[in-house]
Amino acid sequence: MGLAGAGVADQAERVAAADPNDYSVDPRVIGRLVAVTATLGRVIVVCEGRTVADHERCWASRAVIADPAHVETARGLRAAYSAAKQASLPSLSCLPMTITG
Template sequence: MAPATGWCSSLRLPRDHYVRVDSNDYPVHPGGIGRRVLVRADLDRVQAFCDSQLLADHQRIWAAHQTISDPAHVDAAKVLRHKHFSVAKPLSEPQVQVRSLTDYDAALGVDLDGGVA
């Protein structure tokens, strides 16, 4: 019987969209941020799945304290960040009726010339 190999863990993908396996950081597609992802690692690959969809597939790095970068994930993060922080432009100023303040003075009985109207 062959020995069991591999590692599997479920976690919520953090905002920096990286998962750590044996002191190395691997990027995951940022579309999974905040969602539960399943991370699998064996002797050759590190993979991340969300709802059985593959979000990341990287060759396993055996050096310690490395950060792997995937240009596709970096570009996707830039697009999502831009969408998140883009501010909606205000619509044109609404047209409203402007009333003279003397109408309010007359309605409330205010006479600015020295007495009550």
């Protein structure tokens, strides 16, 4: 028997809460509705029929359990976002200059 519930993958933390702990999820589903199932041994998070996290259950209190693959994916998404944002900014050489003197 396990604990099952629905929640939203938290945008800031990229985690699904189960018991008093936080478990990482694939950052591509942040902000989307997920189903969390906690058994005696595992915490599994599913989004639209796809498993987006599968962690060994941690019985400590207030622990953060992060899958290295989730951390790396988040790093790549942040880098891509930053590069796209930089590409959309105007070049300083294109800005008009006013010289006063």
